[in-house]
Amino acid sequence: MELKFNLADTLKRLLTRERCEQLDLDGYLVLDEQPFPASVAKELLHEVQYCFDGIDGGKTPNQVEFLTADGSVKLTKPHIYECDLHNAAVRHQLPLFNAFFEGQLGELVEVLRDRLNCCEDLQPCDTADLASRSVTLKLQANEGGAFPWHYDNPGKPNKRRLTMAVYLTEDWAPEIGGELQMMPFLGPCITVPPKFCTVVLFQSDMMLHRVRPILSHMRKTRYCFTIWFDGALTNSDDDLFLKVQHLDEGAIPFLRRSAVQRTLSRAVYEAEYEESLAACFGADSVALGISLREHHAHLQQLLKHERLRAFLKVLKEYREDLRAA
Template structure:
């Protein structure tokens, strides 16, 4: 049996400050979310499922498009060496109970985190959770740059990544790298009991190569039934709006495209690092990426393109750093 879920602690940590972070910079970091009994329990259960061979190689999907029936389909997928995962929603309830994973089941079933997010950031109004567990066996295992969804693919709106790595040291790498366009990158260490919550369709991120013997992460995906116009149009970085002429960088519709140009080198590097020896696939992904970048560039005037390449990403200012600072529990 797992101890009862630490509701009071979660309620207190995912509060107003977190809401401010999510709405303004697109992500929030919370430290000491569940306590060590819970993180130990979760980690041991993931290891047990991994040892039982229930985790499968993670895949990244490319070239999403609508098929002739208007349904969204992907062109192809590429697997990432050393990254093993299991989506708990793919296991029937009865089977999940039989697996004897009380901490994971409680995390899946308890609604405290979801309710706290809704209270702190009401624009999202999330109603459903999916959980994916991940065991990264090291040797450079990583994720390429990606958004967790786009609004025409799914109603996934908030992503949480909960890390379970008490022995993490900088040499292990495996940081979550967040790209809060138009600001510069931010690396978040995958520290034990740290939860990072971010906007699923807007926050570009990747996982840096991990060299730890094992890196544990649980991904929480929260869905909405229906989008509120506010949740899709959060302008973010309100302080930056005061700088004349910079508004176009903050437009929710274009931010995503412009970030592909500005972080182009990062994008390529992350693809090369993520897929090991699968050279053909890597070249195909990069060729498509190039096409997309060239297409976006063509839509921009030379002055704007010049400005983007010279001046963006912006250095983190005081306002940014205050909002990006971890919120700490015990």
């Protein structure tokens, strides 16, 4: 029997006014009380597993691209695999995901545009062709890896406005690992267990986040799927360029709510970035060396400015004061 499920109708029910206000204000929202029917969640998991285990071309190593002085370099994240459902040949073998992509994403975008202030610029996509240009839907299997701290929208040419992740790990327990951690700028770290049928939404250009390592000896795979929604107005000049008036303690409330925080993030969270890169690529690996060189190159650009160095010290002290409170 064919399973019927409408993702847009479900999100419309879940996105109450209070929850929308939380997402707009805090930058993230966690729905962890079985937001999908159990039968639907199990079928979604079945399709994800079938994609990775049963479809030719359905399992691709996850990579990150660095733009170095010598050109573009792609690094593979060990033990993490994905499938981009822009691939119609794969998608058509996954009935629920195909229905999402070809018949429901346009409706879902309208729900988000209507309910969330941060999503007013989402680009309409009422056909599969338009969806392929402004929405990304990927399946993921983590068999023992980690993601370093990053923003889903680090800057141009990326256009992502909103990230929606749905976790499908059955019988998750803390000793397995693989938690999502979010770091609102200068705020406390938020840890989200990837329990079965947990949904997380966050602003792609303002939420620093990572995935803690899956402990491979537990022989547990962390499954999820993620939808990224593009915005027409992301990465404006105000989002990209730090101004002199921002280099003042009085600007901290603004920075915590602005995508321009990305220009400061690596310096404020320098140690956290480095630790998470090692957790992702492995100690003493070639990939770790490349990723650390790029990280340090970004830092050098920031730290060569005396006034900026002084302000970064203020930000770090502000963060420490919050942690001690």
